[in-house]
Amino acid sequence: MPELPEVETTARLIRPDLVGRVVTGFEVEWERTLGGVTRRTLARLLRGRVCTAVERRAKYVLIAFAEPEEPEEVRAWLVVHLRMTGRLVHSAPGEAPASHRRFGLCLGEGRGEGLRDAGRIDFLDPRKFGRCVATTDPYDVLPELGPEPLGEGFTTDSLRAGLASRRRQLKPLLLDQSFLAGLGNIYVDEALFLARLHPLTSSDRVSRPKAEALFAAIRAVLTEAIEREGSSFDGFYRTPTGQPGSYQHQFQVYGRHGKPCRVCAAEIRRIVVGQRGTHFCPRCQRRAR
DNA sequence: AGCTACTCCTGGTAGC
DNA sequence: TGCTACCAGGAGTAGC
Numbered sequence: 234m235p236e237l238p239e240v241e242t243t244a245r246l247i248r249p250d251l252v253g254r255v256v257t258g259f260e261v262e263w264e265r266t267l268g269g270v271t272r273r274t275l276a277r278l279l280r281g282r283v284c285t286a287v288e289r290r291a292k293y294v295l296i297a298f299a300e301p302e303e304p305e306e307v308r309a310w311l312v313v314h315l316r317m318t319g320r321l322v323h324s325a326p327g328e329a330p331a332s333h334r335r336f337g338l339c340l341g342e343g344r345g346e347g348l349r350d351a352g353r354i355d356f357l358d359p360r361k362f363g364r365c366v367a368t369t370d371p372y373d374v375l376p377e378l379g380p381e382p383l384g385e386g387f388t389t390d391s392l393r394a395g396l397a398s399r400r401r402q403l404k405p406l407l408l409d410q411s412f413l414a415g416l417g418n419i420y421v422d423e424a425l426f427l428a429r430l431h432p433l434t435s436s437d438r439v440s441r442p443k444a445e446a447l448f449a450a451i452r453a454v455l456t457e458a459i460e461r462e463g464s465s466f467d468g469f470y471r472t473p474t475g476q477p478g479s480y481q482h483q484f485q486v487y488g489r490h491g492k493p494c495r496v497c498a499a500e501i502r503r504i505v506v507g508q509r510g511t512h513f514c515p516r517c518q519r520r521a522r
Numbered sequence: 523a524g525c526t527a528c529t530c531c532t533g534g535t536a537g538c
Numbered sequence: 539t540g541c542t543a544c545c546a547g548g549a550g551t552a553g554c
Contacts, residue, residue, distance in 0.1 A: 234547065236548095265530090314548085316530095316548055316549080317531090317546080317547055318532085318533090318547095358531095359531085359532060360530085360531045360532050361531050361532075362547085362548070362549090376549085399524090400523080400524080401524065401525090405525085408548085408549095417547090417548070418546095418547070418548085468533085468534090507525080508526080508547080510547085
């Protein structure tokens with residue numbers, strides 16, 4: 234599932250196909266992908282404008298658009314959330330859309346008479362949970378988001394304070410995007426294993442050394458996963474170039490229930506916490522009493 | 523405040 | 539082979 238590393242990889246790899254290109258049109262196969270924005274509004278916000286940046290915030294891809302004459306002033310954004318099965322891919326001019334295309338952004342390069350077809354950015358999404366929302370202000374669209382786990386605003390101390398100020402199970406807390414933005418089911422399980430913390434541990438019972446271990450584990454897991462361009466294991470996530478990521482080969486617990494722990498050989502267990510499959514090693518990750 | 527359930531969706535798979 | 543039933547899962551929302 235696209236989490237921070239997959240979204241970061243997506244943003245990085247589509248950036249060269251978008252920045253400097255002008256929006257020439259749209260193709261919409263699934264209206265709800267637009268998140269309530271009408272085609273008319275979509276056209277008013279994006280058509281004729283040039284993409285100036287492709288960024289990531291939490292699990293969102295933020296695509297900035299400006300007037301060609303004043304590219305320094307961002308006038309509109311396309312806020313993309315891949316949810317479970319969404320992908321952004323670049324298609325060459327005239328290329329037929331891949332299956333499950335829900336939305337296509339038609340692009341051009343150059344100005345006036347010199348405008349040439351630059352293909353499309355296609356949003357593919359078999360399960361239709363993803364959204365591409367056009368807006369003048371991303372803060373109208375984005376929910377309350379916690380700090381970026383790889384940013385400067387996230388520190389050992391801030392994590393420790395955040396854990397101590399709540400009494401929530403670690404698994405749902407770390408999945409809560411308003412607490413920390415970017416982790417999903419896979420990387421939470423992996424980070425908790427690395428920090429040797431049981432997913433049901435109450436956040437206010439995490440010791441100082443354990444909080445430090447968790448901080449380091451979150452950063453290590455995400456950094457390594459970005460380097461490996463994310464995790465591909467179920468046929469859904471691929472990078473914009475169609476390549477699978479390779480972090481799935483590093484999984485210690487996710488999807489490994491019934492198999493031996495790579496550290497202690499105990500059998501990895503799977504439980505359900507807050508409707509989420511949760512994987513852990515019962516020996517390495519003891520629940521704090 | 524924090525929990526649980528429900529909703530949105532469809533490809534894949536288990537069971538018959 | 540072909541059918542049905544069920545499941546995964548990010549996140550918004552509702553109810554307790």
